[in-house]
């Protein structure tokens with residue numbers, strides 16, 4: 043009898059839940075149905091074919107739909123409504139609306155790795171963390187990291203000189219390693235020397251963890267505990283173990299460093315990885331707190347360090363790779379950059395100072411234009427807390443709003459001939475008066491990229507060193523690029539270039 047009653051109650055509960063969800067879904071659907079978008083494929087599942095797109099098909103499909111439907115269009119993935127926006131006024135709403143402060147549910151898939159770090163946390167916790175962490179990115183701290191980045195760029199040039207000049211080099215493979223070296227040293231104070239040890243366990247673990255999360259994002263039926271039973275889930279778990287071990291060592295070292303006094307005491311060797319003791323972001327975080335807050339716990343430190351490594355390596359690696367590849371396609375632009383280097387360095391091979399980097403104005407235009415065409419983070423998303431108006435369209439509570447930075451940056455209204463690479467868009471004349479939210483490679487508003495100044499400094503150092511030492515020739519053109527969206531924007535095809543060493547510092551490129 044009791045069993046029957048319990049069963050009836052359970053069935054009643056399930057039916058009630060189903061009706062409640064269906065009503066919510068229907069209400070949402072009615073509100074969002076006016077938003078343009080591709081025809082519904084299935085009454086219940088919405089657009090299953092779009093939900094299951096392969097990473098390699100996402101950039102092309104989203105861009106085609108942007109051209110067809112304009113700056114706002116919607117997809118339905120079962121009960122999830124997904125609204126893409128890609129117009130400057132909508133981008134402004136995305137970054138400033140109170141209803142869109144929370145990151146989309148998808149970001150929870152990063153919790154295993156990044157915990158409650160800056161990218162994944164929300165609300166008061168995020169606010170407190172951001173306040174604590176901001177001083178670690180002060181320009182004085184960045185200037186102190188400048189020497190680390192220069193040393194790594196010198197090592198990079200040596201490595202590239204060893205590469206046979208006639209054989210193609212996938213520039214991403216090297217940029218990936220140098221970006222990892224730069225971020226591990228700057229964030230954790232640990233020199234992994236990835237450039238000379240590309241098979242290091244830690245590097246493999248970072249690659250595997252990122253890959254596992256990217257796979258999980260594309261398979262919504264694994265957005266639950268079942269994922270950990272799959273081989274990809276097990277790879278994620280074992281990779282994270284290795285990643286956490288190094289973060290733990292870095293935290294311990296950083297705490298010990300406070301008590302060490304001499305350079306020798308601060309330096310050491312651990313499992314073949316050199317523990318170099320230059321000031322790193324982590325060192326500032328171990329002490330970071332103010333009168334109203336406590337210092338970060340070890341877990342908090344670990345989350346933030348992992349966040350810096352995650353957010354700061356593949357983003358700069360892909361941006362550096364696309365920039366170099368574009369320079370190799372456009373010899374006129376490359377020569378202009380090289381002339382700028384000669385104006386600054388006057389043929390000398392001295393190291394760049396912080397002021398030299400500021401003087402690299404044309405190179406900055408090139409990097410900005412490259413990030414316009416190939417933004418490292420092409421898509422970001424937020425959850426709608428309560429109905430929000432985007433022009434004449436209502437985006438319902440519970441929906442996800444995805445800002446396509448890739449499409450936004452190709453709006454012909456702000457970037458005429460958007461598929462043409464033209465660094466002059468960012469010269470001082472053309473750069474003024476543009477809608478402030480038309481160009482946002484580093485996001486905008488309070489949750490903008492905390493590492494953007496570091497990234498720009500790193501890119502200028504790396505690209506300027508390569509330009510001063512080599513002539514870059516890309517082995518195919520922009521039309522042949524095949525993009526894929528796999529956490530960051532990637533090239534499916536190897537970004538093959540040939541690097542011709544410059545015999546003197548005053549070589550010019552033959553156009």
Ligand code: HEM
Nearest residue numbers: 160161353354357358361418419422484485489491493497
């Ligand atoms: C070219 C290089 C980079 C690009 C294009 C880039 C882009 C972005 C974008 C678009 C966001 C917003 C993400 C979102 O809303 O989901 C972001 C956030 C963030 N980035 Fe970067 N990033 C770059 C490099 C870096 C570096 C080098 C670091 C660290 C050293 C870093 C640390 C972060 C952090 C911690 C956040 C979260 C900020 C917050 O929510 O408070 N990024 N970045």
